[in-house]
Amino acid sequence: MDGKPYIARRPKRADGRRNYDAILAAARKAFETSGADASLEDIASQAGVAIGTLYRHFPTRxxxxxxxxxxxxxxxxxxxxxxxxxxxxxxxxxxxxxxxxxxxxxxxxxxxxxxxxxxxxxxxxxxxxxxxxxxxxxxxxxxxxxxxxxxxxxxxxxxxxxxxxxxxxxxxxxxxxxxxxxxxxxxxxxxxxxxxxxxx
Amino acid sequence: MDGKPYIARRPKRADGRRNYDAILAAARKAFETSGADASLEDIASQAGVAIGTLYRHFPTRxxxxxxxxxxxxxxxxxxxxxxxxxxxxxxxxxxxxxxxxxxxxxxxxxxxxxxxxxxxxxxxxxxxxxxxxxxxxxxxxxxxxxxxxxxxxxxxxxxxxxxxxxxxxxxxxxxxxxxxxxxxxxxxxxxxxxxxxxxx
DNA sequence: CCATCAACCTGAGGCAACCTCAGGATAATT
DNA sequence: AATTATCCTGAGGTTGCCTCAGGTTGATGG
Missing domain, CATH: 1.10.357.10 (Tetracycline Repressor, domain 2)
Structure with a gap:
């Protein structure tokens, strides 16, 4: 039980913040074109990031x-x-x-x-x-x-x-x-x- | 273009009809509990039938x-x-x-x-x-x-x-x-x- | 009863997406 | 420069989708 479960916080390290933002931008685009069930792997690669990084920042869809x-x-x-x-x-x-x-x-x-x-x-x-x-x-x-x-x-x-x-x-x-x-x-x-x- | 595309007809062979009915019954149950995106493989096995048989009778979800x-x-x-x-x-x-x-x-x-x-x-x-x-x-x-x-x-x-x-x-x-x-x-x-x- | 054959069945396997995790890299801090 | 918490990677286990080559069987006519 950690404060606010599931709510992703903006990370503090510079690369972390960068990736967080890139993933979010890619996700917005993907959701708009493919709906809420867009492929997370596509989003990750579109953001230039490995799939594990996406899951680090956003544990769930x-x-x-x-x-x-x-x-x-x-x-x-x-x-x-x-x-x-x-x-x-x-x-x-x-x-x-x-x-x-x-x-x-x-x-x-x-x-x-x-x-x-x-x-x-x-x-x-x-x-x-x-x-x-x-x-x-x-x-x-x-x-x-x-x-x-x-x-x-x-x-x-x-x-x-x-x-x-x-x-x-x-x-x-x-x-x-x-x-x-x-x-x-x-x-x-x-x-x-x-x-x-x-x-x- | 064959008459009515995608519309599954009741098959004529006895085993075919049996399986068709079993699949349909399993599907109704599965849809009701898991929604329209229930696992087709579950439905097949629940009907006591291989996955290919399901696809034979119902080419698409x-x-x-x-x-x-x-x-x-x-x-x-x-x-x-x-x-x-x-x-x-x-x-x-x-x-x-x-x-x-x-x-x-x-x-x-x-x-x-x-x-x-x-x-x-x-x-x-x-x-x-x-x-x-x-x-x-x-x-x-x-x-x-x-x-x-x-x-x-x-x-x-x-x-x-x-x-x-x-x-x-x-x-x-x-x-x-x-x-x-x-x-x-x-x-x-x-x-x-x-x-x-x-x-x- | 048998032979024939179209209809039917099987399940391995390729593909895509999900999600995890052990191991490696690196930005911040001191 | 060393330390370390944070972050990143991508292979791999799992599930579900769907196809297809090959085997089986119910119906039919002899």
Whole structure:
């Protein structure tokens, strides 16, 4: 039990840091073209490094995925705070959801990993997912407090809708992309308008 | 180009038929416990058959998945016709969607395969997916004609929503299952009620 | 009952990817 | 310059995929 298991730290030796960065860059490229199950050996050789070195820095595939997506998801969390400061809570929520869907479907297979990490601590991405959960829950609560979103919607359901949309987008990555429409339909299902009260 | 490529037919020799059935049974079990990427060698040995025999009957993994899910999906198509004969088109559509979600998430990885097959002919499951597409489109059209579903919803969008729901269900297979709620939210987003007109 | 043969079965083996680990190299430190 | 913790390498064990040459067998007609 060492502090934060599976979370790769930036190494201190110069060559270590160099290789760490090279692997990460190669991984990002590979994930984007081949999905989350890209060959680790390819990534290593693309980074000009032996396979053992990759495993030294990233003991599991999940830890590599986590490192490759950390920045983007951190931005998403930061974005939530900025959006929350805006005037319209519903706009904030919908805009954030739109951006979240894009981030969740950065590459094929990512949503699945994130969805599992969300409720499974001990997963590299769990900490980040928990942070996003808080961000999403805050925006949701605000929109509900303003009476613009059905009050019975839970954060968990929000993320189900979100990841469903991201999955659809990820599937259709090449060709028809139904996700904007998907999200719009979902949003119309959960929002409240004066001329359109909740059923029941 | 031989008639129906990739579609495994029941063999005629007695031992062939026996093995075909044994493999199929083993595959169903394996898919259900390990997902669509279960080990084919495990399936073969579980069926008491050499690996080559499995490949003889099912040249690709996709063809095995197709055979393993054919019955269930055929039932779903038949169910659509029976439901269409009912009094309420909206009830028919929603009930069919509910059942479709269950079938699509029979095992982990199935929705992904079906979603790809839907618009990619030359895939073993494409024929079945096309049939389901027709069924769904018919039910949708009827519900729209009755003024109970927003008229701008396309069958493609319907299946996006459907497979999104199935994917969420598949993810949560063990533990919290958000799919009934997911579908309900989606349905409320696409249906029309007198006291709740479409926005814009 | 037998001969024939297409259909069927087997499992070794090549390939790719995963992951580990013993041994060697090297950057930082003193 | 010596020390040492950190880092790197790549061979090799393991698993799963898929093919194919060669052997076996169920069906068929005589």
């Amino acid at each position: 999940a830890s590599l995925v986590e490192a490759a997506t950390r920045d983007g998801l951190e931005n998403l969390v930061a974005r939530a705070e900025r959006l929350a400061a805006g005037p319209d809570p519903l706009d904030a929520l919908t805009e954030w959801m739109r951006e979240a869907v894009v981030h969740f479907s950065t590459f094929r297979g990512l949503v699945g990993i994130l969805a599992r990490s969300m409720y499974d601590e001990g997963t590299p991405s769990h900490a980040m997912c928990a942070a996003m959960h808080r961000s999403g829950a805050d925006l949701l609560r605000a929109a509900q407090a303003a009476g613009r979103v059905r009050p019975d919607l839970t954060p968990e359901e929000l993320f189900d809708l979100l990841s469903g949309a991201a999955w659809v987008r990820e599937q259709a990555a090449s060709g028809r992309d139904g996700s904007p429409r998907f999200l719009r339909l979902v949003l119309e299902g959960i929002t409240i308008r004066e001329d359109r009260p909740l059923p029941h | 996709a063809s095995l998945v197709e055979a393993a899910t054919r019955d269930g999906l055929e039932n779903l198509v038949a169910r659509a016709e029976r439901l269409a004969a009912g009094p309420d088109p909206l009830d028919a559509l929603t009930e069919w969607m509910r059942e479709a979600v269950v079938h699509f998430s029979t095992f982990r990885g199935l929705v992904g395969i079906l979603a790809r097959s839907m618009y990619d002919e030359g895939t073993p499951s494409h024929a079945m997916c096309a049939a389901m597409h027709r069924s769904g489109a018919d039910l949708l059209r009827a519900a729209q004609a009755a003024g109970r579903v927003r008229p701008d919803l396309t069958p493609e969008e319907l299946f996006d929503l459907l497979s999104g729901a199935a994917w969420v269900r598949e993810q949560a297979a063990s533990g919290r299952d958000g799919s009934p709620r997911f579908l309900r939210l989606v349905l409320e987003g696409i249906t029309i009620r007198e006291d709740r007109p479409l926005p814009h």
